[in-house]
Amino acid sequence: MNVLQKVTTLNELWDARSILPEPVGLVPTMGFLHEGHLSLVKRACEEVASVVVSIFINPTQFAPTDDLEAYPRNLERDAALLQESGATLLWTPTPEIIYPPDFQTWVDVEEITKPLEGAKRPGHFRGVTTVVTKLFNAVQPQKAYFGQKDAHQVAVICQMVRDLNMPIEIVTNPIIRERDGLAMSSRNTYLNPEERRAALVLSKSLAAAQSTYEKGERDATTLRRIMEKIINTEPLARLEYVSCADYDTLEEMSIISKKALISMAVYLGKTRLIDNVVLE
Numbered sequence: 001m002n003v004l005q006k007v008t009t010l011n012e013l014w015d016a017r018s019i020l021p022e023p024v025g026l027v028p029t030m031g032f033l034h035e036g037h038l039s040l041v042k043r044a045c046e047e048v049a050s051v052v053v054s055i056f057i058n059p060t061q062f063a064p065t066d067d068l069e070a071y072p073r074n075l076e077r078d079a080a081l082l083q084e085s086g087a088t089l090l091w092t093p094t095p096e097i098i099y100p101p102d103f104q105t106w107v108d109v110e111e112i113t114k115p116l117e118g119a120k121r122p123g124h125f126r127g128v129t130t131v132v133t134k135l136f137n138a139v140q141p142q143k144a145y146f147g148q149k150d151a152h153q154v155a156v157i158c159q160m161v162r163d164l165n166m167p168i169e170i171v172t173n174p175i176i177r178e179r180d181g182l183a184m185s186s187r188n189t190y191l192n193p194e195e196r197r198a199a200l201v202l203s204k205s206l207a208a209a210q211s212t213y214e215k216g217e218r219d220a221t222t223l224r225r226i227m228e229k230i231i232n233t234e235p236l237a238r239l240e241y242v243s244c245a246d247y248d249t250l251e252e253m254s255i256i257s258k259k260a261l262i263s264m265a266v267y268l269g270k271t272r273l274i275d276n277v278v279l280e
């Protein structure tokens with residue numbers, strides 16, 4: 001079994017990167033790893049010769065009111081999990097390495113960042129696309145792995161890669177869920193036992209909409225109402241949005257006539273959770 005190499009500075013990364021067997025895959029994360037992250041690492045291990053994992057809690061994708069300081073961290077445990085999963089190289093840059101004091105260049109993707117997560121989290125995707133560009137430039141992978149859990153993020157990254165001719169293949173992996181259906185997320189650790197139970201409304205409402213769709217319903221408003229109704233039955237849940245959108249453009253649909261994304265953001269107490277299902 002290979003030993004996981006750990007680097008922090010750009011020079012350390014470049015030295016290590018220059019002798020990695022090709023092709024190289026990158027799995028960008030914010031750490032506090034769970035089976036969702038590890039599914040990306042394992043997939044990468046099957047597809048590329050070297051798997052680089054970055055752990056960086058990117059301050060520019062958090063709003064001032066977000067949970068940046070509280071975001072869970074456990075680097076030692078993460079490194080042990082990555083070693084077990086077969087990753088080759090772990091890069092943990094500091095905020096100063098990614099954003100030196102004179103930093104002034106941003107990557108901004110336009111239309112596709114406007115609805116859904118972009119509408120609720122102004123500036124979020126600008127932070128994501130900027131950091132992902134920096135990670136891509138630093139690591140120069142042939143492939144990069146992202147989870148369908150953050151469906152809007154995947155759509156934005158794919159748009160950016162196309163628009164900027166980045167020579168990187170974006171690979172997307174399905175959502176990994178707990179046994180009871182809750183999508184795995186580092187933020188699930190914030191939930192108290194009552195909120196954890198109540199959090200099942202996300203996957204339940206998506207499942208109800210999906211099964212209604214599979215029975216032949218094609219009216220998007222009906223599916224949105226079904227999801228809203230189930231979420232509103234849970235007193236601990238506060239709905240931020242539900243959506244039934246065109247999978248490619250993320251524009252809201254009225255009639256579902258092609259591949260669609262049903263998605264939502266729901267607060268349980270102070271914790272904001274997202275989830276989604278693709279309707280093929």
Ligand code: AMP
Binds near residue numbers: 173
């Ligand atoms: P994060 O650390 O939250 O930035 O996530 C890093 C990567 O893991 C992103 O591409 C996420 O979409 C992906 N990811 C997070 N949770 C899951 C999950 N439950 N299933 C699949 N992928 C996930």
